[in-house]
Structures are given as structure tokens and as C-alpha cells.
Amino acid sequence: MRILVAGATGVVGHPLVGALRARGHRVSALVREESRAPDADDIVVADALDREAVLSAVSAARPEVVVHQLSALRLLRDDPVEAFAQTARLRTEGTAHLVEAARAAGARRLVAQSIAFAAAPEGPPVLDEDAPLHVDAPDLGWAATVRAVAELERLVLDGGPDLAGAVLRYGTLYGPGTAYARDGGTAMRVLAGKFPLPEGGAGITSFLHVEDAVGAAVAAVESQATGVFHVTDDEPAPAAQWLPHYARVLGGPPPRTVPAALAPRLLGWFMTHQLTAARGAANDRARTTLGWKPLRPSWRDGLGRE
Numbered sequence: 001m002r003i004l005v006a007g008a009t010g011v012v013g014h015p016l017v018g019a020l021r022a023r024g025h026r027v028s029a030l031v032r033e034e035s036r037a038p039d040a041d042d043i044v045v046a047d048a049l050d051r052e053a054v055l056s057a058v059s060a061a062r063p064e065v066v067v068h069q070l071s072a073l074r075l076l077r078d079d080p081v082e083a084f085a086q087t088a089r090l091r092t093e094g095t096a097h098l099v100e101a102a103r104a105a106g107a108r109r110l111v112a113q114s115i116a117f118a119a120a121p122e123g124p125p126v127l128d129e130d131a132p133l134h135v136d137a138p139d140l141g142w143a144a145t146v147r148a149v150a151e152l153e154r155l156v157l158d159g160g161p162d163l164a165g166a167v168l169r170y171g172t173l174y175g176p177g178t179a180y181a182r183d184g185g186t187a188m189r190v191l192a193g194k195f196p197l198p199e200g201g202a203g204i205t206s207f208l209h210v211e212d213a214v215g216a217a218v219a220a221v222e223s224q225a226t227g228v229f230h231v232t233d234d235e236p237a238p239a240a241q242w243l244p245h246y247a248r249v250l251g252g253p254p255p256r257t258v259p260a261a262l263a264p265r266l267l268g269w270f271m272t273h274q275l276t277a278a279r280g281a282a283n284d285r286a287r288t289t290l291g292w293k294p295l296r297p298s299w300r301d302g303l304g305r306e
């Protein structure tokens, strides 16, 4: 198939281009800077926020399937405000541009990256895809992020009768290039003893190795299935389990326990929420409908090792 990958220089997008080519697909890489493009059959250049440029790049590639792996979360370490603001624009404007361009180019399928940790913290500890999103989160920044996620998902799923949409809600990514890699931002904070465990540590994280994010994207490209899918490992885990394990594997100090009320000052609202209240994400739908399963079923085997 002819496939266009937007975000082809990214932690997921870059290996995805190679994985799709290894399966015999013809892959166009959409990038902002040609010099940074991965090995691809074709390179097209556009800023995803520039509608005309996206329309022209996608029409030149004439893809049957468009894959959306755009985010600006790489900026998180240096400028979190800008990282979230740019990512929200990519999820709303960038997605709208890709949907319009995919339709205009005659693509029949769009596969887009989303996140599996945006559900409202209600109900059982592990949720399926039908659980409501946390669009009314008490933190205005996180509420804005989740509303942008909801808009991305709406745009992808409402692409019209000729454009089938699949949304992959990735769990918290770990592995090379991510924040949880040994040289990533989260690892640095844990090693410096600046990532405390709020008392109880009952918030649940569903992790996902980057290789499994790539594998799920390949499965979604080749599938006919539409809808929203949690792409997560098989072992949703409370912070009280994974954080001390991660610190130990990294070779850092055990995380100190702090009163929950103090945590937002030390960790910010979002991370406190993740560590105290967040729900995990069940991957049954991706297994049964996409025919995908994680090759790294448990974070225990790899988190903090690479």
C-alpha cells in the first residue's frame, strides 16, 4: 500500500517508516526538514500547521493510508507550556489539515496517535475506551489538553464515508527516545531524587514500549477496523509498584513518600493526578479487533533498562 507517515522523524514515526517498508509498503515521510527525514520511498515537506503546505504535500504523495504521529511533546523537558500548546494545535488544526488533505488526495484510511491516560478518574481502576474523557479536569491546562485530544478523535472518526478512521490511544511510552528512557527527562528527575511518591501511590499507569506502539500502528494500517483503541501493555500498575521498581532499575535512590497534599507543589498537577488518581487502560479491544498484542506485555521487564 501507499502510506504517508506524518511525524516521520518522531520517536514512534521514525521506526514506523522502517517497519512499514519492511512489510512491503511504499512509504512517504512527511517532515518539516528534509535533512532530518528517515529512509523512505519518498519525502514530502510541510509544517502540519500550514494548511496549504499539508494539502500540497499529501496530494503529491497520493497515499491510500495516512498515519498521524504528530506531537510537540519532545519540548516537554525545556518548555512544558509550549509543548502542550503546540501539541494541542497539532491535535486540532494539524489533524483537521491532515483529514482534509487525506480526503482530497483520495486516501481511504487515517490512523492517528492519541493517549490512553486522558480518562476521567471515575469507576473501576482499569477502564475501557468507552469511559468518558477528563474534559472537565480541575486543572485548566490538563482540561485544555484533553479537549484537544477529544477534538483529534472526533475529527479522525468523523472523516466522512470515504475516510475510515482509527485512533490509537498509546499508553505512557517507554523505551529509546522517550521521557522514561535512561537518558530521558523522567529518569533524570528520579535519579536526582526529585520524583517523590505521593502517599498511597494509587494512581494507575498503563505503559507501552515504543516497539509496541510501532507494531500497533502497523496493525492498524493493515486492518479495516475503525474506532478508538487502547494500545497498552497487559499490566496496568499503581505508582506504588512501578515507581520504586523504576528507581531501582535506574540505580537511583528510592522515591521518598510525601503527603498527597504536598505533591502538586513538587510534581505539578498532572503528575500528581497520574500518581494518585489516574485509571489504567484495558487493551482488549485492540487485541480482538486489530489482532494486535504487546510483545512487551509487562513494563517490569524493560522500564528503566534502556
Ligand SMILES: NC(=O)c1ccc[n+]([C@@H]2O[C@H](COP(=O)([O-])OP(=O)(O)OC[C@H]3O[C@@H](n4cnc5c(N)ncnc54)[C@H](OP(=O)(O)O)[C@@H]3O)[C@@H](O)[C@H]2O)c1
Pocket (backbone or CB within 6 Å): 006, 007, 008, 009, 010, 011, 012, 013, 031, 032, 033, 036, 046, 047, 048, 049, 069, 070, 071, 072, 073, 074, 090, 113, 114, 115, 116, 170, 171, 172, 173, 177, 178, 179, 180
Ligand atoms: N503516550 C505517551 O506517553 C506519549 C504520547 C505522545 C508523546 N509522548 C512523548 O513524546 C515523545 C514520543 O512520542 P512521539 O513520537 O509522539 O513524539 P516526537 O518524537 O516528538 O515526534 C513528533 C513528530 O511530530 C513532528 N512535528 C511536530 N510539530 C510539527 C509540525 N508543526 N509540522 C510537522 N511535523 C511536526 C516532529 O517533527 P520534527 O522532528 O520536525 O520536530 C516529529 O516527527 C516522547 O518524548 C514521549 O515520552 C508520550
